[in-house]
Every structure is written in C-alpha cells, then in structure tokens.
Amino acid sequence: GESVGLHLPTLSVQEGDNSIINCAYSNSASDYFIWYKQESGKGPQFIIDIRSNMDKRQGQRVTVLLNKTVKHLSLQIAATQPGDSAVYFCAEKHLGNEKLTFGTGTRLTIIP
C-alpha cells in the first residue's frame, strides 16, 4: 500500500549548519509532495512543495529535492536558526485529489 515514511525520527544540528531531513514514499503514482513545519502547540505550516515533474525546488533558505527513481524526498534547510526547531512532516498526494498522506515526522533540534 501507499505510505510515506521518514528515515530518522530526530535530528540535532548545530546552529548555522545546514540540515537535511529525508522522506521515503512508496506510491509511485504520487505526483505532488509537500513539507510542513509544526512548532509545539501549533498546526502544521506549509514550507515548500514540489511536483513530480521537477527534481528540485528552492525557497527562502529551504530546498526540496525529489528522486523519483528511489522514491525519496529531502528537505534542506540552510544556515539553521533556533526558530527552525520543530517537527517536520512530508506529505504526498495525487494532483486533483485533496487527500494528504503524512509521514510520521522528524524532530529537528538546533544546538546553540
């Protein structure tokens, strides 16, 4: 069946370093992927998305990479800051279908 999973449940990164959060998916029909950030006590916040016809997309300090061959998605955060501490979820869906399937999340902790 389809599933979205994360390689690591926790990640600790030194402030100022780059962070890489990984996500694996199993449904080859998935054509749209999203990264959400969830801070403690808040709802998930959209970070960046990517469609399956792209390999890379950049935002402000964030880059998402998609490798369809191995069904792998990653979120790179440049020069991490204390405010980046949160749980990060990847999610996938099919275009035209609003249902999101979420991974279990990775907790990113920034070490001062």
Add this chain to the structure above:
Amino acid sequence: NAGVTQTPKFQVLKTGQSMTLQCAQDMNHEYMSWYRQDPGMGLRLIHYSVGAGITDQGEVPNGYNVSRSTTEDFPLRLLSAAPSQTSVYFCATSAGTDTQYFGPGTRLTVL
C-alpha cells in the same frame, strides 16, 4: 483575515459525552478536512468536504460525524466520546490548489 479558526483550544470530556469541534475559515476555500494527530504520529484524515453539502470519509472516520451546510464552517461531532479519541484535532482548508492551510488545533482529552 483570520484564516482557519478552531474552537475550543482545549476540551476534557467524560466517556460517553458528546461535543462538537468547530472549524471556520474566511478564505472562501471549497475544500475542508479534519485530521487527528496522536503522539509520535503524523496526521490522519478523519473526514473531508469538497464543498457545501458534500462530505466523505477519510482514513479514520469511525466515531465522528461531519456536515457542511456552508462554505465557511465544517464542524466535527463526537456523538459518544471514547478514550481512544483523546488526540489533537486539526482542521485544514484549501482552495482546490494543492496547499492546505491548517488551523491551530483542538486538544481533546477523554477520561
């Protein structure tokens, strides 16, 4: 523009009690959905609606009812609360494009 609002923020119920979690949006989005989030897990879809008068079940619909009489509101009803429904509930909306916007959540405890 308040976005997506949810009330209450916190709620404690006894087993067997009923209650309604409210979700409202002022973005004129057609699509609305309810998720639950349990410790150490991602969000699981309970029910969703693609427009007023239309609702459908998600991954974990048992024990929950929804209705969508207006575009703005999408309440989630627990008819007879059970401890297994202790969770954090999130409402989300989207305009039919891909991005879903989430509310701040309702933390529910069922004793």
